[in-house]
Amino acid sequence: MQIYHSEGLIMTQQEFWNKKFSKEEFFYGDYANEFLISNKNLLKNAKSLLFLGEGEGRNAIEFAKNDTSLLVDAIDASDIGLNKLKVQAKKLNLNNIYTTCLDLNNWVPQKKYDGILSSYLHMHEQDRDLLFDKIEVSLEKNAYFMIEVFSKKQINYTSGGPKDLSLLYEKDDFLKRFNSCEKIKIDEEIIMLNEGNGHKGEACVIRVILKKK
Numbered sequence: 001m002q003i004y005h006s007e008g009l010i011m012t013q014q015e016f017w018n019k020k021f022s023k024e025e026f027f028y029g030d031y032a033n034e035f036l037i038s039n040k041n042l043l044k045n046a047k048s049l050l051f052l053g054e055g056e057g058r059n060a061i062e063f064a065k066n067d068t069s070l071l072v073d074a075i076d077a078s079d080i081g082l083n084k085l086k087v088q089a090k091k092l093n094l095n096n097i098y099t100t101c102l103d104l105n106n107w108v109p110q111k112k113y114d115g116i117l118s119s120y121l122h123m124h125e126q127d128r129d130l131l132f133d134k135i136e137v138s139l140e141k142n143a144y145f146m147i148e149v150f151s152k153k154q155i156n157y158t159s160g161g162p163k164d165l166s167l168l169y170e171k172d173d174f175l176k177r178f179n180s181c182e183k184i185k186i187d188e189e190i191i192m193l194n195e196g197n198g199h200k201g202e203a204c205v206i207r208v209i210l211k212k213k
Contacts, residue, residue: 015081018080021056025123027197028055031195033148036041044144045114047070048111049070049073050074051063065161072098077104114144115143116146117145120161121149124163139190141196141213142212147208159201161199178210180212
């Protein structure tokens with residue numbers, strides 16, 4: 001899949017994100033997404049988690065660190081981002097994180113998880129049906145899907161995120177899908193972001209918690 005760079009260049013997912021993650025520091029900071037962490041109690045009995053579009057690994061690292069018996073899988077298109085995750089995991093002596101480098105459009109689910117999590121997963125509108133179907137079938141019974149994404153209204157903010165409306169979301173993206181899940185939370189909220197240099201300032205996001213029936 002190709003996405004448009006802000007300068008008008010057409011780049012692959014890997015090229016785009018490798019450029020973002022090429023500097024030594026963590027582009028979105030090294031602390032996990034606040035929304036995901038604030039709901040970690042829902043996953044207290046989880047034995048396996050999958051992180052999608054995991055980038056440099058800040059979410060996967062935090063959850064793996066909190067429970068070293070947890071099996072954590074992380075998928076991202078950026079080999080540079082995932083290499084930074086591996087280095088950080090090694091520093092922390094974490095042996096429970098497994099990475100896969102691929103474009104999520106090419107993801108073929110192989111197993112089910114007790115939780116699937118993501119923060120700021122930028123998928124084009126035309127690719128969401130297939131991806132969300134894959135997520136749904138990859139959830140164990142009573143498993144949770146939690147995600148925070150930018151609302152289409154984020155186009156009016158300068159705190160981060162794409163300037164392409166097809167990469168932004170509406171509540172209906174979740175309300176009209178995931179029919180086998182209980183929709184615990186699908187809310188549009190104005191929040192303050194403080195995630196490295198990539199996300200900083202007031203933002204309009206959609207926060208989602210779904211539970212597989």
